[in-house]
Amino acid sequence: xxxxxxxxxxxxxxxxxxxxxxxxxxxxxxxxxxxxxxxxxxxxxxxxxxxxxxxxxxxxxxxxxxxxxxxxxxxxxxxxxxxxxxxxxxxxxxxxxxxxxxxxxxxxxxxxxxxxx
Amino acid sequence: xxxxxxxxxxxxxxxxxxxxxxxxxxxxxxxxxxxxxxxxxxxxxxxxxxxxxxxxxxxxxxxxxxxxxxxxxxxxxxxxxxxxxxxxxxxxxxxxxxxxxxxxxxxxxxxxx
Numbered sequence: 109x110x111x112x113x114x115x116x117x118x119x120x121x122x123x124x125x126x127x128x129x130x131x132x133x134x135x136x137x138x139x140x141x142x143x144x145x146x147x148x149x150x151x152x153x154x155x156x157x158x159x160x161x162x163x164x165x166x167x168x169x170x171x172x173x174x175x176x177x178x179x180x181x182x183x184x185x186x187x188x189x190x191x192x193x194x195x196x197x198x199x200x201x202x203x204x205x206x207x208x209x210x211x212x213x214x215x216x217x218x219x220x221x222x223x224x225x
Numbered sequence: 226x227x228x229x230x231x232x233x234x235x236x237x238x239x240x241x242x243x244x245x246x247x248x249x250x251x252x253x254x255x256x257x258x259x260x261x262x263x264x265x266x267x268x269x270x271x272x273x274x275x276x277x278x279x280x281x282x283x284x285x286x287x288x289x290x291x292x293x294x295x296x297x298x299x300x301x302x303x304x305x306x307x308x309x310x311x312x313x314x315x316x317x318x319x320x321x322x323x324x325x326x327x328x329x330x331x332x333x334x335x336x337x338x
Contacts, residue, residue, distance in 0.1 A: 114268075140324055151314060151330040152269075201268055205324040214324055216261075218268040 111135050112204050114217035121224055126190045129220045131202030137182035138204035142214060143175075146199040158185055192224040227252045229317055231329035238305055239337050246300040246332045248315035253296050259326070260289050260300050261314045269314065273300070277320075305336045
């Protein structure tokens, strides 16, 4: 199998605070992890791509100082939303790809609902 | 820049009906196309993946076709059930983008008992 977990599944934080979301590949080593954001009734928008041990590549328009991504190991990537504001409230989904198996396939986590009050 | 469009945005059908969801993409240089299902507040479940060299893939009551040259894919759902109610997303992977996916905005399907 290829299972990806996220923690927490939902989080509420106050404006101005920071929140960390974890993404783990449970039964495989992920060479690449992806972070997406999804607003209500909209599709997934790729925020950044991260490879283990190297800096993340951010999509145009995504503030890298606000959305800190750390891919410290082959099974864990974290997304930290710094100084969160209500407009950062969204559904954040991560995915991971294996070095083997069907080329380039991504396996998705269950998502994290962030609400900033 | 690759753009993916899904039509219709929403669809409501009675149980038992066969239905077709459409996906179109602007750049035909794709590596593969994937259909996903997303339940409210949940992550994505992969349904079918079609390589660019393939014409269709089938899994149970689902059949996905791909016409790469015209930039179109369809997802056919036979004998729909209320449990099929969800948002269906298609995503394409370009030949040169590695794992990167570009998603459509989805079709929200409701199957009424």
